[in-house]
Amino acid sequence: MKRFLVLLFIFANCTICFSQTKAEMKREINDLKLMIEAYKQTIKEKDVQLQSLRDEYVNLQALMAKIGGILSIDSVDVAQTSNVPAEKKEDSVMQQCKAITASGTQCSRKAEVGSDYCWQHKKTKVTSGSREIYTGPRGGRYYINSSGKKVYVKRKK
Numbered sequence: 600m601k602r603f604l605v606l607l608f609i610f611a612n613c614t615i616c617f618s619q620t621k622a623e624m625k626r627e628i629n630d631l632k633l634m635i636e637a638y639k640q641t642i643k644e645k646d647v648q649l650q651s652l653r654d655e656y657v658n659l660q661a662l663m664a665k666i667g668g669i670l671s672i673d674s675v676d677v678a679q680t681s682n683v684p685a686e687k688k689e690d691s692v693m694q695q696c697k698a699i700t701a702s703g704t705q706c707s708r709k710a711e712v713g714s715d716y717c718w719q720h721k722k723t724k725v726t727s728g729s730r731e732i733y734t735g736p737r738g739g740r741y742y743i744n745s746s747g748k749k750v751y752v753k754r755k756k
């Protein structure tokens with residue numbers, strides 16, 4: 600009988616223990632639920648931020664397209680006005696030499712009238728097929744490739 604009571608006591612204790620852990624678990628689950636809700640809220644906020652960034656990006660793209668449109672319209676205008684001889688002269692005088700210098704930057708001299716190059720670069724420019732071959736200050740011959748870099752041409756002996 601005593602043994603039974605002891606067993607009952609242990610059992611009762613265990614039940615209390617278990618119900619306590621159950622209550623704790625419930626509280627923890629509630630905490631977790633709250634945390635999940637908070638995360639969900641954060642994700643929603645980030646979504647909104649992302650959406651606004653996307654909108655900005657789209658706006659920027661539209662702006663770039665507009666700028667591109669304006670630039671191409673400008674070049675068309677120049678082409679149209681260049682039909683007038685007096686204006687063509689002025690445009691050419693103002694143009695910068697298109698040659699690339701040894702340091703890799705565009706030549707800062709003004710291009711000669713009716714040419715895309717200054718007096719120095721005009722002299723060294725030779726058209727060979729579709730390429731324009733330049734002669735450097737040390738006698739090296741090169742052309743400018745599509746990415747704007749100098750490519751030296753081996754001399755034929």
Ligand SMILES: [Zn+2]
Pocket residue numbers: 696697698706707708716717718719720
């Ligand atoms: Zn030049």
